[in-house]
Amino acid sequence: MIKPDFETTYTALQKRLTGIDFLAKSTLLGAKIQDSELVIPFFGIPHRVSRTGVTDMAGRDINPAISVVLCRYILHCPQNMPAGGEELVTFREFETSGPLSGYFVENTQKLIAGAFAGKISALEARCKKLKGALHSDDDAVYDLCMQFDTLPMPEKKELPLIGGQT
Secondary structure, eight states: OOOOOHHHHHHHHHHHGGGOOHHHHHHHHTOEEETTEEEEEETTEEEEEETTEEEETTSOBOOHHHHHHHHHHHHTOOSSOOOOOSOOOOGGGSTTOHHHHHHHIIIIIHHHHHHHTTOHHHHHHHHHHTTOEEOOOTTOOEEEEEEOOOSOOSSOOOOEEEEEEO
16 A cells, blocks of 8 residues: 655645635634634644644644645635535545545554454543544444544534444
């Protein structure tokens, strides 16, 4: 499997941030403005996004993969909030999600499943450390279903990140 080069991707995305009106995007992104920079939480941890790049709140460089996610979140923000229904869909239902879904399975899902197989209490405790909350879905049967607020949304919607059906 080809591994993405996050450093190269981030550098290219970083250059595109120079033309973004952060104030105009802040409401649509559910972000705050501080010192002409966007403050965007990722899994509950705030990050600064400026025209020169993405850092933690102390101004230190962060993981390039997180920088890529935050840059894409800003750059793909629509001009206006799209009209739409209340139905939520999983990421893999998007037409172009194939490669990223594969990366997720290889780099995240398999690691979590391997580390926590048969250890539901430990998985729940670790999820809560990442600010995950128990999520109940009366229509689905899972050993454990957690909700994560990965990125802010202007209107709060519930969507579990990972669920393993029994």
